[in-house]
Amino acid sequence: MKLSVLDLVPVRSAQSSADALAAALSLARVADDAGYERYWxxxxxxxxxxxxxxxxxxxxxxxxxxxxxxxxxxxxxxxNHAPLVVAEQFALLEAATPGRIDLGLGRAPGSDPVVTAVLNRSGATSDVNQFPNYVSDIITLLGDEGATVRLTSGDEYQLRATPAATSTPDVWLLGSSDYSATLAASLGLPYVFAHHFAGAGAERALEIYRSQFQPSYLLDAPRTFVTANVVVAPTASEARALALPNLQHMARLRTSEKLGRLATVEEAAATTMTGLQDEFIASSLGSWIIDEPVAAAQRVRELAKRFGVDEVMVSPGASAYAAEPLNRALGREQTLHLLAAEFAADTAA
Structure with missing residues (x-):
């Protein structure tokens, strides 16, 4: 079974953006060395x-x-983006590191209405109702032949994301609803349901995707995996302590409380949440995988079996202790190390 990583590049107390990026780079190197399949x-x-x-x-x-x-x-x-710009960016990334680039596309704005308005002011954003067409446009623009645009004059104009592509990134559709599953199936694209934050509906979405899948020149059979929030530590109690800052953060988000940077383990332990927030945290414990290595690995296997997949993308949700270096995420690195070690032991056995 394959393991992969999803990273939001979290910023915790006292960290700068530079520190957070350095920590993400260190985490990516850990994933690379430990044999993880992909890092998104x-x-x-x-x-x-x-x-x-x-x-x-x-x-x-x-x-x-x-x-x-x-x-x-x-x-x-x-x-948030013009399709041509996205195609150009990922064509260059693929040219620089052939065979190693994935382009996952989502339909949500990933921002609040104010940010969306600011992006619209620049004229760079696209109409969400045109999402299926823009996905198709990106795929076409990434190819060596590019696209043919018909001008109002009737003339044809050739358009390419890059002058001479020798390979293209893998394009994935992401989503948390039946809409994205249906679209991915109709376009013959690989698909990922965002199970790590929207677990409800995953079974239905994946069933729709698999049952309605139409083979394409990009993909001849359905291809999917699942995502999960995971925290692994030497003991289950330590894993829960490392996870608490993120659980509290998500509870604040769900109750529309103003957000700050991610708390340290010590800050979270000293924090009192509201009753509603505590209920959210308690309910989240069932969907997050927070445990010692053997039990955590078993729950990852069970998740893969439940959804019939051979790959799980983990979002490592451990925060940090106050004394840790600001340019590292030692708890997140530990999660990747311990989980990979358990699966390596399976392979060796």
Whole structure:
């Protein structure tokens, strides 16, 4: 079974953006060395706790400092970008590191209405209702032949994302609804349901995708995996302590409380949450995988079996102790090390 990583490039107390990026780079190297299949970064805007604002830029940095792991977006939020710009960015990334780039595309804006309005002001954003057409446009523009645009004069104009592509990134559709599953199936694209934050509906979405899948020149059979929030430590109690800052953060988000940077383990332990937030945290414990290595690995296997997949993408949700170096994420690195070791032991056996 394959393991992969989803990274939001979290920013914790006292960290700068530079520290958070350095920590992400260190984590990507751990994943690369430990044999993880792919490393994806998300797109979120104007959040104090998230430095992953521009996937294409971060992917370029990560790909240049890793050796074999696939690097990609989980995902590029297409309503924020012109399709040609996305195609150009990922064509260049693929040219620089052939065979290692994934382009995951999402339909949500990944931001609040104010940020969306600012992006619209620049004229760079696209109509969300045109999402299926823009996905098809990107795929066409990435190819060596490019696209033919018919001008109002009636003349034809050739358009390419790059002058002479010799390979193209893998294009994935991401989503948390039946809509994205249906679209991925109709276009013959690989698909990922965002189970790590929207677990409800995953079974239905994957059943729709598999049952309605139409083979394409890109893919001849359905291809999918699942995502999960995972924290692994030598003991279950330590794993819970490392996970608590992120659980509290998500509870604040769900209750519309103002967000700051991610708390340290010590800060989270000293924090009192509201009753509603405590209920959210308690309910999240059932969907997160927070445990010692043997039990955590078993739950990952069970998740893969439940959804009939051979790959799980983990979002390592461990925070840090106050004394840890600011340019590392030791708890997140530990999660990847311990989980990979358990699966390596399976392979050896």
């Amino acid at each position: 970064v998300a797109e979120h805007h104007n959040m104090p706790s998230v430095a992953s604002t521009n996937p294409a830029v971060i992917i370029g940095i990560l790909a240049a400092h890793t050796a074999r792991i696939r690097v990609g977006s989980g995902g590029v939020m297409l309503p």
